[in-house]
Amino acid sequence: MKILVLGGAGYIGSHTVYRLIESGNEVVVFDNLETGHIEAVHPKAKFYKGDLRNRSEIDSVFDKEKGIDAVIHFAANSLVGESMTNPLKYYDNNLNGTKVLLQSMVAHGIDKIVFSSTAATYGEPERTPILETDPTNPTNCYGETKKSMERMFYWVEKAHGLRYVSLRYFNACGAHISGKIGEAHNPETHLIPIILQAAQGTRDHISIFGTDYPTSDGTCIRDYIHVTDLAQAHILAVEYLMKGGKSDIFNLGNGVGFSVREVIEKAKEVTQKDIKVVEESRRSGDPAVLIASSDKAKTVLGWKPEYDDLGTIIKTAWKWHSTHPNGYSK
Numbered sequence: 001m002k003i004l005v006l007g008g009a010g011y012i013g014s015h016t017v018y019r020l021i022e023s024g025n026e027v028v029v030f031d032n033l034e035t036g037h038i039e040a041v042h043p044k045a046k047f048y049k050g051d052l053r054n055r056s057e058i059d060s061v062f063d064k065e066k067g068i069d070a071v072i073h074f075a076a077n078s079l080v081g082e083s084m085t086n087p088l089k090y091y092d093n094n095l096n097g098t099k100v101l102l103q104s105m106v107a108h109g110i111d112k113i114v115f116s117s118t119a120a121t122y123g124e125p126e127r128t129p130i131l132e133t134d135p136t137n138p139t140n141c142y143g144e145t146k147k148s149m150e151r152m153f154y155w156v157e158k159a160h161g162l163r164y165v166s167l168r169y170f171n172a173c174g175a176h177i178s179g180k181i182g183e184a185h186n187p188e189t190h191l192i193p194i195i196l197q198a199a200q201g202t203r204d205h206i207s208i209f210g211t212d213y214p215t216s217d218g219t220c221i222r223d224y225i226h227v228t229d230l231a232q233a234h235i236l237a238v239e240y241l242m243k244g245g246k247s248d249i250f251n252l253g254n255g256v257g258f259s260v261r262e263v264i265e266k267a268k269e270v271t272q273k274d275i276k277v278v279e280e281s282r283r284s285g286d287p288a289v290l291i292a293s294s295d296k297a298k299t300v301l302g303w304k305p306e307y308d309d310l311g312t313i314i315k316t317a318w319k320w321h322s323t324h325p326n327g328y329s330k
């Protein structure tokens, strides 16, 4: 297959590009390198620097690259906290960017897309594990823009016949098994990389945001899913669309929740390092518990997570962090 990956220099995008190339596909990457890293782009992928909000930049990729079978779309901002203080950035990049992309795809007759959605579309769930049919009431602007993206695809399909798969990720983490690519955000806000930075000494401590949640130890519970398992789900989703599968939405998680304290304890065990912990107040926009039911992805797409053990997930992340203490910078 020939696949255009938007945001292929980012964390989940770069791992998906590796997986696509490792399984024999041709890959074109388009990324504005605002949060992505050129070093993360697989050397066998063809790279275009561009911003989705500029119609001419994405048009020119479709004009030059003939025979694209499908698009995988990761090019969006994804930080809950930032989306609460700067919502318009999220409306601009996530929604405006997707609108321009869809205009360009419709104009070029490209009719299949797989895109990143999120557990944040659900908001505070009424029950766990969460099913795709459960209500979506986002508690943060990031989740709201992703929910709106899903609706945009829904209406565009009705008008133009463009089929889509929306993948609602729970907490992406871990790194490529080789340790060549991994998670590198600047600033870093995600739990596992911050814990590992505290373990390796590039950060003083890990702050726990909120110890008064209605959970067993008072800290938030999340469903941590390995980035390579997410990557594999994208490939299966493209294959599903190629075989004529109908537009649909799938959760991607392991179906098991770990509290912030449990993740810290597991990281201590894996790294054999003492990690300083500071308890702080809640972070705005965080639901208490998010755990997925991914039965639908397993049944319909044939998805089988390989790295579903938290210790294994942290081990792969530690391999990356301990060999790249400054991420992709030298």
Ligand code: UDP
Residues within 6 Å of the ligand: 080, 171, 189, 190, 191, 192, 194, 206, 207, 208, 209, 210, 220, 221, 222, 260, 283, 286
């Ligand atoms: N968290 C924390 N300290 C940190 C970063 C995150 O306590 O320095 C908590 C956060 O409040 C949430 C969980 O860890 O409950 C996972 O947060 P992350 O930002 O990794 O992912 P999110 O769930 O927001 O997508």
